[in-house]
Amino acid sequence: MRIDQLRRHGGACALVAVMLMGCEQSEPVTDNPAPQVSVLTVAPSRLELTDDLPGRVAALRVAEIRPQVSGIVLRRSFEQGSEVAAGQPLFQIDPAPFKSEVDMAAAALQRATVGLERARVQVARLQPLLKADAVSRQVYDDAVFQRDQAVADVAQARATLARRELDLKFATVEAPIPGRIDQALVTEGALVGGSDGNPMARIQQIDQVYVDVRQPASSLAPLRKAMALRKADSGDGLPVAILRGDGEPYEATGRVLFSGISVDPGTGDVLLRILVDNPRRDLLPGMFVRARVPRTSYADALTLPQQAVVRVGGQPQVWTLDGNDQASLKPVELGELVDRRYRVSAGLEAGRRVVVEGMERLSEGVPVSARDWPVSKPTATTMR
Numbered sequence: 001m002r003i004d005q006l007r008r009h010g011g012a013c014a015l016v017a018v019m020l021m022g023c024e025q026s027e028p029v030t031d032n033p034a035p036q037v038s039v040l041t042v043a044p045s046r047l048e049l050t051d052d053l054p055g056r057v058a059a060l061r062v063a064e065i066r067p068q069v070s071g072i073v074l075r076r077s078f079e080q081g082s083e084v085a086a087g088q089p090l091f092q093i094d095p096a097p098f099k100s101e102v103d104m105a106a107a108a109l110q111r112a113t114v115g116l117e118r119a120r121v122q123v124a125r126l127q128p129l130l131k132a133d134a135v136s137r138q139v140y141d142d143a144v145f146q147r148d149q150a151v152a153d154v155a156q157a158r159a160t161l162a163r164r165e166l167d168l169k170f171a172t173v174e175a176p177i178p179g180r181i182d183q184a185l186v187t188e189g190a191l192v193g194g195s196d197g198n199p200m201a202r203i204q205q206i207d208q209v210y211v212d213v214r215q216p217a218s219s220l221a222p223l224r225k226a227m228a229l230r231k232a233d234s235g236d237g238l239p240v241a242i243l244r245g246d247g248e249p250y251e252a253t254g255r256v257l258f259s260g261i262s263v264d265p266g267t268g269d270v271l272l273r274i275l276v277d278n279p280r281r282d283l284l285p286g287m288f289v290r291a292r293v294p295r296t297s298y299a300d301a302l303t304l305p306q307q308a309v310v311r312v313g314g315q316p317q318v319w320t321l322d323g324n325d326q327a328s329l330k331p332v333e334l335g336e337l338v339d340r341r342y343r344v345s346a347g348l349e350a351g352r353r354v355v356v357e358g359m360e361r362l363s364e365g366v367p368v369s370a371r372d373w374p375v376s377k378p379t380a381t382t383m384r
Contacts, residue, residue, distance in 0.1 A: 035366065037358035038373035039321055040308065044300035044350050047343060049336060050292045052243065055213035055274070057287040059206055063177045064199035065090060067192040068170040071097065073200075080183045084175045084203060091173040091200055093192065098168040105164040109157035116154050119147035179205035180281070204285055209278045211242060211254060213291050214269035220259060222296045223272075227256060240274050241292040242283065249292070252276050252283055256293070302348055303341040305373075308356045309334065318348065319355035319362055325370055327355065327362045 071093035078090050122143045129135045175181070182202045186192060192200065215223070227238045238256040241249045253276070260271035274291055276283060283289065309316050309332070317331045332347035348354070355362065356373040 047301035059204035070193040105161035112153040112157040116150035
């Protein structure tokens with residue numbers, strides 16, 4: 001009995017095992033889930049491209065104060081390092097010798113004037129006598145010549161007086177331009193002369209300054225085109241931002257005046273001169289700054305994050321999704337790289353969805369599970 005029971009129990013166990021194996025084989029095999037990707041819908045936006053170029057500040061005007069007459073400096077009439085106005089007295093040269101010369105010239109003019117009056121009276125007196133044949137023609141002609149000579153003497157004396165008065169005026173040395181004056185280069189008691197090679201002081205006008213930068217000649221054509229468009233639209237120059245060493249812009253605003261016509265044979269660069277308003281005097285002559293110069297602009301540019309572009313055989317391509325969320329690889333042409341974003345010049349139209357993240361597991365025609373990629377618009381458009 002026990003052997004028969006064991007046989008029956010063993011057969012039942014074997015049957016249960018076969019049934020369990022059959023159940024396991026009857027379970028359906030599940031497919032792999034769709035790849036998760038992040039996509040960006042391409043939309044046009046305005047894109048401004050600029051170049052950050054090193055430049056040096058130069059004063060708008062520089063005047064070296066030199067004496068026009070010789071003499072002893074009596075006093076200085078300005079504070080060193082201050083702002084001066086055009087026509088403001090700066091130095092006073094001893095005027096006493098020039099006053100004496102003015103008085104002498106005035107006396108000479110007076111004497112010449114008296115002589116002229118005497119000659120005129122003489123001519124007027126001889127004229128009726130000549131008609132009556134009371135005097136000879138020679139006597140009358142001599143009187144006329146003396147009158148004309150007296151007229152010339154008066155003109156010469158008047159010119160001499162004007163020159164002496166001008167020398168007296170030059171004894172007060174005035175500022176020819178407005179601006180900031182440096183230190184005085186002569187002191188009271190110094191002897192100065194009109195032929196001195198050393199200036200008495202130097203004035204630099206810095207309410208506006210120049211910033212001279214060097215730009216590659218290859219970038220000159222688009223810059224000139226941008227300048228022409230700007231002038232046609234507003235009649236003003238192309239705006240330029242002046243940057244500090246840390247990249248922060250100054251409050252001063254500038255505009256491009258002109259570009260040079262000569263190319264440096266050593267560097268291939270051309271001079272670009274920028275006129276900058278400097279009301280706060282932040283920019284000083286000789287400073288090195290950076291100028292953010294516009295290069296070109298696109299009204300409806302299509303841009304993509306740099307990581308969205310894959311290269312197959314050196315050809316840039318992007319993964320795009322159709323209406324059924326199926327992926328396909330599309331070749332594109334790329335333009336400038338700005339703030340880690342490529343400008344797409346050809347091969348892509350606005351409204352297309354482009355895969356930005358998760359393209360590692362993609363293949364042609366595979367359906368995907370798409371989600372929006374966080375959009376962060378570029379904050380800088382500088383070509384470095």
